[in-house]
Amino acid sequence: MCLGIPGQIVEISDHETNLALADVSGVRRKVNVTCVAGEGLDALVGKWVLIHVGFAMAIIDEAEAKKTMDTLNALGEAQEEFEAMFESDRAMEGRT
Template sequence: MCLGIPGQIVEITDPERLMAMADVSGVRREVSVACVVTPDLQDLVGQWVLIHVGFAMSVIDAEEAEKTLEALRGLGEAQETLEAMAEGEAALEGTQ
């Protein structure tokens, strides 16, 4: 399964190489915008994109970005709960 994470383009860092800085939940990463290039790269600044392995794969709207980020947060919480349950189970097995 491929997982794309929403990020907002905040700056074009290298127009010749089609590279931009994206903010992903407060973490900035340089990504390639070759797949979403526009005639004027500056038009991408402020846009939300779906990022996968360092590439902006598609432009998405802010509402879709927020829904996706919320779902990813929920998955993180579910993972934490599963890990806590597994730890609790292991502790119980160790006391028997």
């Protein structure tokens, strides 16, 4: 099963490569926002997204973000998704 972790886009870090910074439980992570950039990159700042292995897969509202994180924490599955995200970050940094 694929899980997404909620995060809030706080900054567009690279317009050319569609990379943004997302706040995920107080930690800022690079995410690719290509899949959710329909209204333009700058329109994403402040939006909540579901992140899976470094990609923002869907835009959600704040209530859904909280509900999702609460559910993941209750199930104890958030750690596995965080590890996948961190592995994705390491892979992205290795390419630059």
